[in-house]
Amino acid sequence: MRSWRCATSPRKRVARTRTTKRLAQRIDLNYFKRPTPLKRAKFWLSLLLPLLALIWIAWRGFSADHRLYSSGRLSEPHAVLEKECAACHVQKAGAFSAKAADNACLGCHDGPIHHAQKPAPACATCHTEHRGRINIAAASNQACAECHIDLRTSRGATQYASHINSFEDGHPEFAALRSVAGLAPSDPGTIKLNHAIHMKPIRRGPNGPAIQLECDNCHRATAADADLTFADPMYRAATVSYKDTDEVLSIHSETMRAPGAVTGRELMAPVKFANACAACHLLTFDKRFDEGVPHDKPEVIHAFLVRTFREYIAAHPAEVRAQRDPSRDLTGKQLLPAVRILTRAQWVAERTVEAEDLLWRKTCKQCHTLAPFRSGLKRKIEMSVTLPGDAVEISSVSTELPNVAPANTTLRWMPHAKFDHGAHDGFTCASCHAKALTSTEASDVLLPGIETCRKCHAPGPEHAESRCFECHTYHDWSQRKEVKPSFVLPALQTGK
Amino acid sequence: MRMDQTQRGWALGASAILVSSAVVYVLNAFESTQGPRGGSTSGLTFGVTGFGFMIFAALLGARKSVPTWRVGRAKAWMRGHLWLGFLALPMILFHGGFHFGGTLTRVLMWLLMLTVFSGVFGAALQHYVPRVMTSDVPLETIYDEIDRVRSLLREEADRAVESLCGSLGLSKTSGEEGQRAGGFTALRTIAASAVPLRTSAAVSAGASAAVATAPEIVLLREEESAPLRRFYLNEMRPFLERPKQRGQRLADAARAGSTLAGLRTLLPVAAHVTLADLEDICDEARQLTRQERLHLWLHGWLLLHIPLSLALILLGAIHAVMALRY
Numbered sequence: 001m002r003s004w005r006c007a008t009s010p011r012k013r014v015a016r017t018r019t020t021k022r023l024a025q026r027i028d029l030n031y032f033k034r035p036t037p038l039k040r041a042k043f044w045l046s047l048l049l050p051l052l053a054l055i056w057i058a059w060r061g062f063s064a065d066h067r068l069y070s071s072g073r074l075s076e077p078h079a080v081l082e083k084e085c086a087a088c089h090v091q092k093a094g095a096f097s098a099k100a101a102d103n104a105c106l107g108c109h110d111g112p113i114h115h116a117q118k119p120a121p122a123c124a125t126c127h128t129e130h131r132g133r134i135n136i137a138a139a140s141n142q143a144c145a146e147c148h149i150d151l152r153t154s155r156g157a158t159q160y161a162s163h164i165n166s167f168e169d170g171h172p173e174f175a176a177l178r179s180v181a182g183l184a185p186s187d188p189g190t191i192k193l194n195h196a197i198h199m200k201p202i203r204r205g206p207n208g209p210a211i212q213l214e215c216d217n218c219h220r221a222t223a224a225d226a227d228l229t230f231a232d233p234m235y236r237a238a239t240v241s242y243k244d245t246d247e248v249l250s251i252h253s254e255t256m257r258a259p260g261a262v263t264g265r266e267l268m269a270p271v272k273f274a275n276a277c278a279a280c281h282l283l284t285f286d287k288r289f290d291e292g293v294p295h296d297k298p299e300v301i302h303a304f305l306v307r308t309f310r311e312y313i314a315a316h317p318a319e320v321r322a323q324r325d326p327s328r329d330l331t332g333k334q335l336l337p338a339v340r341i342l343t344r345a346q347w348v349a350e351r352t353v354e355a356e357d358l359l360w361r362k363t364c365k366q367c368h369t370l371a372p373f374r375s376g377l378k379r380k381i382e383m384s385v386t387l388p389g390d391a392v393e394i395s396s397v398s399t400e401l402p403n404v405a406p407a408n409t410t411l412r413w414m415p416h417a418k419f420d421h422g423a424h425d426g427f428t429c430a431s432c433h434a435k436a437l438t439s440t441e442a443s444d445v446l447l448p449g450i451e452t453c454r455k456c457h458a459p460g461p462e463h464a465e466s467r468c469f470e471c472h473t474y475h476d477w478s479q480r481k482e483v484k485p486s487f488v489l490p491a492l493q494t495g496k
Numbered sequence: 497m498r499m500d501q502t503q504r505g506w507a508l509g510a511s512a513i514l515v516s517s518a519v520v521y522v523l524n525a526f527e528s529t530q531g532p533r534g535g536s537t538s539g540l541t542f543g544v545t546g547f548g549f550m551i552f553a554a555l556l557g558a559r560k561s562v563p564t565w566r567v568g569r570a571k572a573w574m575r576g577h578l579w580l581g582f583l584a585l586p587m588i589l590f591h592g593g594f595h596f597g598g599t600l601t602r603v604l605m606w607l608l609m610l611t612v613f614s615g616v617f618g619a620a621l622q623h624y625v626p627r628v629m630t631s632d633v634p635l636e637t638i639y640d641e642i643d644r645v646r647s648l649l650r651e652e653a654d655r656a657v658e659s660l661c662g663s664l665g666l667s668k669t670s671g672e673e674g675q676r677a678g679g680f681t682a683l684r685t686i687a688a689s690a691v692p693l694r695t696s697a698a699v700s701a702g703a704s705a706a707v708a709t710a711p712e713i714v715l716l717r718e719e720e721s722a723p724l725r726r727f728y729l730n731e732m733r734p735f736l737e738r739p740k741q742r743g744q745r746l747a748d749a750a751r752a753g754s755t756l757a758g759l760r761t762l763l764p765v766a767a768h769v770t771l772a773d774l775e776d777i778c779d780e781a782r783q784l785t786r787q788e789r790l791h792l793w794l795h796g797w798l799l800l801h802i803p804l805s806l807a808l809i810l811l812g813a814i815h816a817v818m819a820l821r822y
Contacts, residue, residue: 027638028641034640036639038799042798046806048803050807052807057600070599072598128533130597130598139529
């Protein structure tokens with residue numbers, strides 16, 4: 001809207017005349033010398049705010065609070081040292097040095113060097129402090145890549161992958177899954193297990209119900225209670241002559257131990273016959289007995305059989321009259337007479353041989369790798385039976401005991417890395433070990449490949465941690481030395 | 497300052513600095529085992545550069561307060577203030593590796609962000625508000641003089657009304673008439689007129705042609721001027737005295753127009769010219785109110801920007817000394 005009208009407007013009136021001169025006349029030429037509220041506020045605020053800043057700095061200075069100049073908050077484990085700058089920063093002439101000394105770190109915790117690398121970098125090179133409540137142990141990939149991007153040894157060649165930049169860049173497939181000299185990776189274990197059959201519904205016994213096994217019926221973490229659904233109390237209670245540790249492969253001596261406390265949920269416990277197999281895989285040896293032989297070495301089984309049959313014939317002397325089983329004439333061997341009268345010792349020896357034949361050639365062999373019968377193990381076993389009137393009847397039989405191969409169960413598939421099954425509890429076993437559903441050979445390596453890990457472990461906030469430290473450790477904790485404590489609690493809490 | 501084609505050189509230069517700095521930062525961040533740190537060579541370079549930009553931006557205040565300094569054109573200083581001041585933020589973020597650090601550095605980072613963002617907000621306002629001011633406030637006057645102009649408008653309105661209604665005891669003495677509001681009262685004053693007063697009855701009796709063509713003093717009878725007097729004393733003068741008070745009809749152009757149109761029907765034709773002038777005065781008063789509001793938008797952000805930037809410079813200098821010393 002225009003606010004003035006010219007004199008020639010249709011209204012024929014004398015308009016408000018607004019000339020530049022008249023407009024200028026109403027302005028006080030010294031107006032800029034007068035302070036306006038806006039100018040005043042600007043001036044006072046410009047004075048007040050810097051003054052407040054100075055007062056704040058001075059107040060912190062007088063109260064000797066050096067946190068003001070800290071370059072950031074300390075990590076979670078060091079949070080208690082927030083006020084104790086001198087704990088890490090050496091004080092020189094009343095002022096703190098910017099760099100924390102290695103000795104300050106080593107005063108509380110040892111940091112054994114990585115292999116024989118010399119010289120070892122300063123602690124702060126990898127463990128950067130004042131970055132907030134971060135995981136101080138989480139070294140950057142660059143710290144590892146300093147050497148591993150182009151790994152060299154004094155001998156020149158190295159058995160390890162020599163161009164690793166990160167998990168995504170240059171990291172080879174896991175060693176257990178790599179072909180060596182053209183040979184496909186193979187599980188060194190000797191227990192013959194067909195995973196595919198066990199993962200399908202199985203009829204338990206000729207007339208038993210069909211059951212569907214779950215992975216955790218057999219596989220549980222070391223610290224977890226075993227699933228006893230398919231356990232046999234007798235076998236669980238029995239003592240055995242072999243050690244569990246003899247059945248697992250020893251961990252490679254070069255493996256560096258993880259620093260943290262072992263929770264027992266990182267690795268899977270070896271599957272035990274008594275806990276997972278005994279309910280279905282019966283070790284029966286003779287129709288006269290319901291119980292099976294012990295799950296033990298062949299010598300122990302042999303002794304058990306002899307003892308069992310000897311006790312049996314003592315209780316059932318009439319059974320020395322052996323009647324040939326009509327159905328037993330299909331073996332191709334020369335048939336025994338239809339009815340024979342045996343001595344007790346003969347009876348025990350024959351029953352033992354029959355039972356062992358069943359065990360060594362079928363029952364045990366179903367799962368165990370039995371070495372060929374070696375002559376060294378062929379032995380003549382004398383059996384004596386005490387007759388009434390203290391007479392002793394002696395019989396002898398030659399028997400061969402098999403050589404059972406150690407199970408060679410692999411507890412830790414990645415000797416240079418740590419893996420925690422407990423941290424992956426939320427995922428189904430098959431989502432990583434998919435091959436287990438179809439594997440028919442015990443030699444199949446069912447370890448998931450690196451690509452399976454990379455589905456979750458990748459850079460970026462929407463992925464799980466993928467930096468080197470997540471699986472590998474720098475320090476050789478087997479060389480760990482104990483430290484001498486120097487702090488007392490109140491000092492750390494108050495900073496005085 | 498308008499953000500137009502004339503800023504192109506500065507914009508390109510600032511973009512080049514930003515991109516090259518970002519490249520250097522990313523390369524260093526990937527190569528450094530500890531990640532980007534303020535104490536590293538590149539970190540210190542970013543810090544010094546950023547602080548230098550801040551100092552330069554702050555010197556604009558000194559340059560303005562001493563306009564006679566021959567240190568470059570004010571326009572160039574303003575552009576440098578805008579672009580280098582803006583670049584200070586990414587430089588300092590590169591310096592700190594996008595970490596806010598400890599207490600002092602965190603305070604500094606927030607101060608910097610508030611300063612830069614208030615500056616960007618102010619620059620946007622400086623770009624748009626002057627255009628709005630030009631279109632909405634053609635009678636723009638010097639902001640500091642608004643109160644004074646408003647009082648002159650009030651006096652002008654007083655005199656106009658008294659020229660029709662007789663003395664209402666509102667007009668100032670003739671000595672004060674030297675200060676005018678740029679209106680018409682200088683041409684038509686009651687006291688100085690030599691023309692005999694005529695009533696509206698006389699005008700209606702046949703002399704209207706002469707009245708319409710020549711300026712003259714028309715004094716209405718009491719009952720004729722009553723609607724005008726009531727309107728002026730009850731609505732218009734309070735509006736001129738307190739234009740920002742809420743609920744006033746004259747504060748709204750449309751409602752003011754209809755009010756004055758209604759009043760026009762109640763007054764004789766001879767008073768319509770004066771009524772039109774009162775309408776003009778109301779319009780100008782509304783524009784002054786609008787100007788005040790726009791001025792507050794245009795310059796109010798400085799209440800935040802300047803004190804924050806001064807505190808930032810002060811604490812930044814302390815941080816630099818302490819960090820370099822230890």
